[in-house]
Amino acid sequence: MVFMGSAILPFIWLNGSIMRQEEVDISCMFHHSLHYGSGVFEGEISYNGKVFKIDDHTDRLFSSASTLLMNIPFTKQQIKDATYSLIERNGYMEKNCYVRPFVWRSDNSLKVNSSNDDMCSCAIVLKEHTPSGVQSSVKLTVSSWQRPHANFTLYQCKSAGGYNVSFLSAREAVLSGFDDAVLLDSLGYVSEASTSNIFFIRDGAIFTPNANCCLNGITRQTVLEIALNEKISATQLNIKEEEIGSYEAAFLTGTSLAIKPISSIYLPSSGINIELNAKHDLIKKIYDIYISMLI
Secondary structure (H helix, E strand, C coil): CCCCCCCECCEEEECCEEEEHHHCCCCCCCEHHHHHCCEEECCEEEECCEECCHHHHHHHHHHHHHHCCCCCCCCHHHHHHHHHHHHHHCCCCCCCEEEEEEEEECCECCCCCCCCCCCEEEEEEEEECCCCCCCCCEEEEEEEEEECCHHHCCCCCCEHHHHHHHHHHHHHHHHCCCCEEEEEECCCEEEEECCCEEEEEECCEEEEECHHHCCCCHHHHHHHHHHHHCCCCEEEECCEHHHHHHCCEEEEEECCCEEEEEEEEEECCCCEEEECCCCCHHHHHHHHHHHHHHC
């Protein structure tokens, strides 16, 4: 099996062994995860052979698996060791790459109630990665899709089944001529972008939505740490759609994006396109500090 597209590197790790893509022989047609979305994953970045916050990512991978009642058949240390072995085998100890570890229920069950919590498969794949930096910015639109109430989904569990709304909102935005979408929650407050957290800037301070209806991303947490260390006022709060225009600038955060300035946010409900300062000095300052932490 060869994984096409996105510059996937030739060697992968599967259930304890490093092998070439073409050596992988796995059929998932009847796997529980394919039918019911019972898989979990992480997105990590390796800069010159150093995976940023690999402990935090690995902890979340195991926490997500536990939430879905899956018992990963490896220890956290084994997953981390496998990651570094795979980076070395692919010749990326002095280059940057994106790391995707994932775990899925691999029992051949068509029943929703799969009772074999130990029947799980684990894999790690890498792909080439070049940070885009803050020189470019993105145009967003508020999506017609909403994040569901916290009682109806698992926001801190990074599960495959939880990304359907992310996919639909991102596709809707791109098909409408935007780069990504801003999603509101069920109460009308700003939640996040399709796969990234969002921050706003006003009067030298940063503001970000509460994490009760979005993933409390590791890059989001890192930006809040930077703000604390640099004595930048940082507030987590509920932000209404109509309040977006009160901010000077905004940016997205995520493992793959790092820090990405937003140039505009379109509000379909009012037809207003809010222009934002994508060259704001505070975005550049936070980005520079963040990048210095990676290398």
